[in-house]
Amino acid sequence: MKAPTVGFVSLGCAKATVDSERILTQLKAEGYGFSANYEHADLVVVNTCGFIESAVDESLDVISQALGANGRVIVTGCLGVKAGLLKKKFPNLLAITGPQDCDAVMAAVHAEAPPVHEPFYHLLPPGGVKLTPRHYAYLKIAEGCNHKCTFCIIPTMRGRLASRAPSDVLGEAKSLVDAGVRELLVVSQDTSAYGVDQRGRADLATGRALRPHITDLAQTLGELGVWIRLHYVYPYPQVDELVELMASGIILPYLDVPFQHASSRILRLMKRPASGEDNLARVHAWRERCPSLAIRSTFIVGFPGETDIDFQELLHFLRQAQLDRVGCFIYSPVTGARANDLPEPVDSGLAQARFDELMAVQAEISHTRLRQRVGRECMVLIDEVTEAGAVGRSASESPEVDGVIHLPGVTGIQAGDFVKVKISACDTHDLTASLIEV
Numbered sequence: 136m137k138a139p140t141v142g143f144v145s146l147g148c149a150k151a152t153v154d155s156e157r158i159l160t161q162l163k164a165e166g167y168g169f170s171a172n173y174e175h176a177d178l179v180v181v182n183t184c185g186f187i188e189s190a191v192d193e194s195l196d197v198i199s200q201a202l203g204a205n206g207r208v209i210v211t212g213c214l215g216v217k218a219g220l221l222k223k224k225f226p227n228l229l230a231i232t233g234p235q236d237c238d239a240v241m242a243a244v245h246a247e248a249p250p251v252h253e254p255f256y257h258l259l260p261p262g263g264v265k266l267t268p269r270h271y272a273y274l275k276i277a278e279g280c281n282h283k284c285t286f287c288i289i290p291t292m293r294g295r296l297a298s299r300a301p302s303d304v305l306g307e308a309k310s311l312v313d314a315g316v317r318e319l320l321v322v323s324q325d326t327s328a329y330g331v332d333q334r335g336r337a338d339l340a341t342g343r344a345l346r347p348h349i350t351d352l353a354q355t356l357g358e359l360g361v362w363i364r365l366h367y368v369y370p371y372p373q374v375d376e377l378v379e380l381m382a383s384g385i386i387l388p389y390l391d392v393p394f395q396h397a398s399s400r401i402l403r404l405m406k407r408p409a410s411g412e413d414n415l416a417r418v419h420a421w422r423e424r425c426p427s428l429a430i431r432s433t434f435i436v437g438f439p440g441e442t443d444i445d446f447q448e449l450l451h452f453l454r455q456a457q458l459d460r461v462g463c464f465i466y467s468p469v470t471g472a473r474a475n476d477l478p479e480p481v482d483s484g485l486a487q488a489r490f491d492e493l494m495a496v497q498a499e500i501s502h503t504r505l506r507q508r509v510g511r512e513c514m515v516l517i518d519e520v521t522e523a524g525a526v527g528r529s530a531s532e533s534p535e536v537d538g539v540i541h542l543p544g545v546t547g548i549q550a551g552d553f554v555k556v557k558i559s560a561c562d563t564h565d566l567t568a569s570l571i572e573v
């Protein structure tokens with residue numbers, strides 16, 4: 136008997152990707168096949184994003200396409216918490232489940248397309264089913280968030296911080312490394328807060344007393360001998376300990392710190408974690424301790440109440456901090472977020488002008504930072520090899536969000552190889568290099 140096939144669409148952030156991988160791994164383990172199109176699938180699962188209005192629109196669009204082409208659709212993920220809205224818009228959905236609810240998705244799939252018990256199908260690739268290339272993988276260390284940033288509804292959708300046990304994280308990390316992963320990207324909503332919900336209770340499951348704390352976890356992951364890259368790290372005091380690990384070469388000297396703004400007034404209106412910190416002083420101190428540190432951040436412009444003075448403060452911060460990589464969003468209201476009630480909304484034209492100005496300022500900074508690397512040597516992890524050459528990244532570039540390093544004419548190596556290169560040129564976001572050693 137032929138195994139049922141599932142069409143799967145994964146939308147949203149890296150955390151949602153990890154949820155998708157968990158569901159796909161379970162489906163594969165139970166013998167389900169995957170369909171490359173809606174039409175030939177027995178049913179379709181859509182893992183949605185509900186973070187900002189454009190993400191909600193994209194999710195609704197995909198659900199509508201899946202219903203049109205297939206008709207049998209299960210919705211999961213962040214938008215699943217708005218079951219009322221979904222039911223009203225799409226009364227024919229088979230089931231709606233919330234974020235990180237693999238069990239509920241599997242129950243819905245079982246009810247609609249029962250698995251076929253065939254031992255052949257129970258062969259699972261080591262490390263599970265990955266949506267990223269084989270040589271890097273996201274490692275989710277916690278769910279949820281204890282903060283109440285006024286522009287965000289993630290705590291409502293994903294609940295309070297729930298850290299995974301260190302032994303659980305380590306077990307997954309080991310099996311990913313055994314499966315060939317060379318770079319682990321540690322993600323959660325608030326990576327520096329990892330373990331605070333466990334109140335220091337040691338995890339003895341591996342025969343070692345593992346403290347649920349981000350410094351200890353990073354150190355232990357660093358022993359696996361692959362690149363460990365941290366994302367979504369808030370500037371709490373314990374980040375200094377992480378920078379020590381970076382300076383010692385235990386984890387990559389890379390910090391993704393979502394500052395979101397530099398004006399303390401706006402940060403207070405946003406109710407950002409660690410908003411009282413002197414972030415500029417911290418950036419300088421981190422760089423002093425670890426000169427090779429690359430810092431990535433994201434910012435929001437046009438937040439309600441943002442004055443020209445606030446915006447100039449943000450530009451001043453960027454010029455002083457000389458961050459390596461910056462993403463920027465124009466504020467847009469999210470249904471259910473408390474920031475919607477704040478007075479003094481910023482005119483959309485003005486917000487766009489601020490966005491353009493910030494991106495122009497950062498483009499110059501990025502170019503300057505990259506120019507400083509020309510002539511230097513570094514290790515590169517290869518992401519892709521074509522007839523024209525190879526493309527990879529150094530410790531300073533995270534996949535999908537930062538720039539890349541082009542190695543023109545370099546073939547005969549493979550994705551996942553580490554090579555030593557010398558940087559020869561740069562543009563605003565990317566670098567070009569020549570191969571020194573494979």
Ligand code: SF4
Pocket residue numbers: 280281282283284287288289290324325408
């Ligand atoms: S820290 Fe703030 S922005 Fe991030 S998930 Fe928590 S509430 Fe949302």
